[in-house]
Amino acid sequence: MKAIFKRHDHKHAPAMVHCRGATQAFPERFERPARLIEGLSRHGIEIVAPRDFGVGPILAVHDPDYVEFLRNAYSDWQMMREGGVGAGEIVEASGFSLRHRYKRVPAQVSVRADYYLSGGWAPIDEGTFEAAVASAHSALEAASIVADGESAAYALCRPPGHHAYADLAGGYCYINNAAVAAQLLTERQLRVSILDIDAHHGNGTQGIFYNRGDVQFLSIHADPAQIFPFYCGYADERGEGAGQGANLNLPLALGTGDEGFRQALGVALSSVDNFGPDVLVVSLGLDISAADATRLLSVSPEGFTRIGAEIAGRRLPTVLVQEGGYGLDHLAGDLAAFLEGFLDAR
Ligand code: Q9C
Numbered sequence: 001m002k003a004i005f006k007r008h009d010h011k012h013a014p015a016m017v018h019c020r021g022a023t024q025a026f027p028e029r030f031e032r033p034a035r036l037i038e039g040l041s042r043h044g045i046e047i048v049a050p051r052d053f054g055v056g057p058i059l060a061v062h063d064p065d066y067v068e069f070l071r072n073a074y075s076d077w078q079m080m081r082e083g084g085v086g087a088g089e090i091v092e093a094s095g096f097s098l099r100h101r102y103k104r105v106p107a108q109v110s111v112r113a114d115y116y117l118s119g120g121w122a123p124i125d126e127g128t129f130e131a132a133v134a135s136a137h138s139a140l141e142a143a144s145i146v147a148d149g150e151s152a153a154y155a156l157c158r159p160p161g162h163h164a165y166a167d168l169a170g171g172y173c174y175i176n177n178a179a180v181a182a183q184l185l186t187e188r189q190l191r192v193s194i195l196d197i198d199a200h201h202g203n204g205t206q207g208i209f210y211n212r213g214d215v216q217f218l219s220i221h222a223d224p225a226q227i228f229p230f231y232c233g234y235a236d237e238r239g240e241g242a243g244q245g246a247n248l249n250l251p252l253a254l255g256t257g258d259e260g261f262r263q264a265l266g267v268a269l270s271s272v273d274n275f276g277p278d279v280l281v282v283s284l285g286l287d288i289s290a291a292d293a294t295r296l297l298s299v300s301p302e303g304f305t306r307i308g309a310e311i312a313g314r315r316l317p318t319v320l321v322q323e324g325g326y327g328l329d330h331l332a333g334d335l336a337a338f339l340e341g342f343l344d345a346r
């Protein structure tokens with residue numbers, strides 16, 4: 001199995017963000033890829049750079065005006081600051097964006113951020129757009145080689161993607177890497193299941209495919225009544241229209257460990273069996289780890305190995321897309337543990 005990663009400079013590195021009146025450290029650190037690469041190296045996995053897919057396949061999922069906002073926000077913001085507006089250096093939302101019946105995009109840069117960024121957890125730094133595009137290209141490359149016959153590929157995506165909607169960033173995510181990969185696969189006439197095992201609900205991915213019957217979305221995550229994204233990720237969200245029944249949320253109590261997670265995974269995987277996809281896309285968050293500083297769920301290294309084995313046991317061509325996981329000291333070990341089970345069972 002190959003891993004795909006494009007090295008980018010460290011200009012997507014917000015230090016602090018503002019949330020509910022408090023200044024907090026930004027946990028999605030630029031040092032994460034090095035730790036993940038260390039995990040890959042424990043299995044001798046080769047790392048290759050993605051091709052340049054441009055923005056075409058990104059626009060197949062995201063609104064063009066949103067992508068232009070991401071591209072220009074940082075430089076527009078600097079111009080606004082030079083005009084005397086007392087704002088911080090990075091682009092941040094000061095409100096919490098909700099979508100309305102009519103699309104009314106504010107003209108002012110400062111307010112546009114409130115529209116396109118859902119709250120403070122998706123700030124835009126100088127290199128955010130480039131990093132997000134590189135991250136999406138890694139997912140596209142992984143999807144493309146699997147569509148061409150590889151049985152599996154791992155996309156080392158940073159920033160992560162599953163909280164990004166078609167026109168809304170959130171939760172450290174800007175471009176939805178898993179959605180962009182799944183969309184490429186559907187354009188190759190393949191039926192896709194996206195299994196999201198990040199500790200947070202994959203609200204952006206759910207939102208993008210909610211009305212579609214050609215892509216199934218399943219998410220196992222810590223109870224959204226307690227944690228981000230709060231407003232979505234509940235069990236009664238089952239899809240709409242052509243997508244009715246093709247969305248499945250399996251929220252877990254905070255602190256759930258190996259056994260509870262494995263049970264939910266079993267439910268999700270039998271639903272995948274019923275859907276009968278040609279390809280599986282896995283939104284692989286390592287923040288379910290017992291060692292993660294976020295302490296949401298409590299999966300052990302042995303638990304990761306078992307999760308990897310059960311996913312690979314479906315014998316479906318599989319695209320692994322990196323999502324969250326923040327404790328720099330456990331990323332290598334937990335990724336290596338997952339891959340041990342995943343590679344062994346194939
Ligand atoms: N005190 C992903 O795992 N809430 N995103 C942060 C920190 C936002 C997580 C609270 C969590 C977003 C991809």
Ligand code: ZN
Nearest residue numbers: 198199200324
């Ligand atoms: Zn997460």
